[in-house]
Amino acid sequence: MAKYDALGPFLKGQSTGEVPVTFSEVENVIGEKLPRSAYVHRPWWSNNPSNSAMTRVWLDAGFRTERVDMAGQKLVFRRIHERSFGEAAPPAYAGPTPPRDNVEKEPRRHPLFGRLKGTFTIDPAWDLTQPAMPEWDEKYGPDPKK
Secondary structure, eight states: OOTTTTHHHHHHTOOSSEEEEEHHHHHHHHTSOOOHHHHHOGGGGOOOTTSOHHHHHHHHTTEEEEEEETTTTEEEEEESSOOOTTOOOOOOOOSSOOOOTTSOOOOOOOTTTTTTTTSOOOOTTSOTTSOSOTHHHHHHOSOTTO
16 A cells, blocks of 8 residues: 555545645544655645646545645645536546547637737727838838838
């Protein structure tokens, strides 16, 4: 049994969607002291699966860490997929989805595309074809392409 494995059954046995714990309560569950980095480095509690063996344990148990309070030495484990009574479990990952040959592909745009639409206006009297900085013509000469 690995050092942090006891945390998985502890979290799976919880009936609530949020499990607030202190660092010392986590140590009681795993039966060992947490490493010093758990007390001084916030990233130790990140939900990156390649972070540490303990991270994989709470992710595999279906939980994420939230509201990590380094000064207060406490955090909250939140259930990733909360289900209501009678709701089926999410399907297991079965590999990549098959290609959809007959579906039209939508153009892919960045989510911020068009976000500024309607946020500013240009005075109709302003001529957008005129140079914005005429002093450049005085300093560098007229545009040779004209």
